[in-house]
Amino acid sequence: MKMTFEDMQQFLQEHFPQGAQYGELLELADAQATMRLPVGDQHLRPGGTVSGPAMMGLADVTVYAALLSRIGPVALAVTTNLNINFLRKPRSGADIIARATMLKVGKSLGVGEVSIFSDGDPEPVAHATMTYAIPPAKQGEHK
Amino acid sequence: MKMTFEDMQQFLQEHFPQGAQYGELLELADAQATMRLPVGDQHLRPGGTVSGPAMMGLADVTVYAALLSRIGPVALAVTTNLNINFLRKPRSGADIIARATMLKVGKSLGVGEVSIFSDGDPEPVAHATMTYAIPPAKQGEHK
């Protein structure tokens, strides 16, 4: 594990200055991360459920944190593919929680999966897989 | 074609009251739609490029418009799957444009594809395919 919980919190705040728009870190382990999105009006669709883009944004940043926990703070890793299945209507008024695990962390590609839940509900509302391209390491970096 | 350009504009404004957050309609044809997202600070990642969730939100609403142009104003059609490939860095400061075409409009599922461009640039910055579940028609609806 290349970053502590506190390292990651600070990294996410610096690189995602919109802050809570992208969620807060709850747990971090090697190649795993859990984040919460405190749901606000800007995340809602008519009817009061969380919008797809809000879920995709949270999925993206949570897998990113899981990847960086393994390779260290490589700010330039970029998402190349995201595939998401929307499974159930999120609960109205509930925050959403994302739990991500890397399936592979290679030299040039990282692939992770993430399940998204309405806070307090055991059935996932969405599930995504994601690929990140990892830029070539400069000397001294993420060997 | 079940909706005119003006019908669709009005429908989108009613169902996406956040309005410009989701983009404006440029063109509508049978099972095809083009939309523009006027890019603002809330859509940007550090470095000035458009964020992934902003592109995914535009992709989603543009395929939705392409679908509804064929089946009429079925507000309850829901996205069940989205797969997006991020191809190039969007141009800093440029709006993004999405062009969607339905590949299939069946009784219970619609599948569409969408290419996303930086305004003024011929190479796509992203490409997505998307599936919508269409609720069973009530009597008199989208036969």
Place this chain on the structure above:
Amino acid sequence: MKMTFEDMQQFLQEHFPQGAQYGELLELADAQATMRLPVGDQHLRPGGTVSGPAMMGLADVTVYAALLSRIGPVALAVTTNLNINFLRKPRSGADIIARATMLKVGKSLGVGEVSIFSDGDPEPVAHATMTYAIPPAKQGEHK
């Protein structure tokens, strides 16, 4: 659970008469299935590794078995979407094993995920998610 292990074995043999081409059932639980593909020459790419289509075929039938364990023998359920990430080179000469779990079984759609392994190796060689359209139940069926 709507089908026993023996029910499922018999169902797969009847509906996939090519038999071992699609794999053999190892375990069945509610909304979960494990299958093995005894790898033969027809499944190999030059170099001796299992081909992508062989993995996709095994993924498909394993999720199908997981779905049917929940809804019963609905032969007409059809795959509508498959997304697969190839993670590592399969081991030369080893059979492949697929473990599938449904993420959702709704009235008209089932979504599952499946990890594929080289026999004896704990790291997955591929991971897929899949959607099945479930035909409307006739009276008396899978309520």
Place this chain on the structure above:
Amino acid sequence: MKMTFEDMQQFLQEHFPQGAQYGELLELADAQATMRLPVGDQHLRPGGTVSGPAMMGLADVTVYAALLSRIGPVALAVTTNLNINFLRKPRSGADIIARATMLKVGKSLGVGEVSIFSDGDPEPVAHATMTYAIPPAKQGEHK
């Protein structure tokens, strides 16, 4: 364009010795390819329609040909992601045709899309997008 039609035919025969199992080349242009799968018993599902794995195999090799037409005969390019939507039932007894176009050919990744048709039918039976990892060029190769 780095390979002629005849170069590509020969390359595919050498690298896919199972030959017609993977299809025959019909057309080749820069970053584009069209192939046909002469459908035989081994490609059929009960009921006489072409199986999903047969379509996925044809999709894969056709995008591969489209990629190599741009970068030259790089045998080690590997598929990392495939996403396929099955749209309509293929016509019983008809060959299937795949038309592929690259959306991006970068230094380390190529992304393409492919539509699959029953021969003689204008509506696609399936549509896929695919990502290939391109191994680093050795000196003198695909600059």
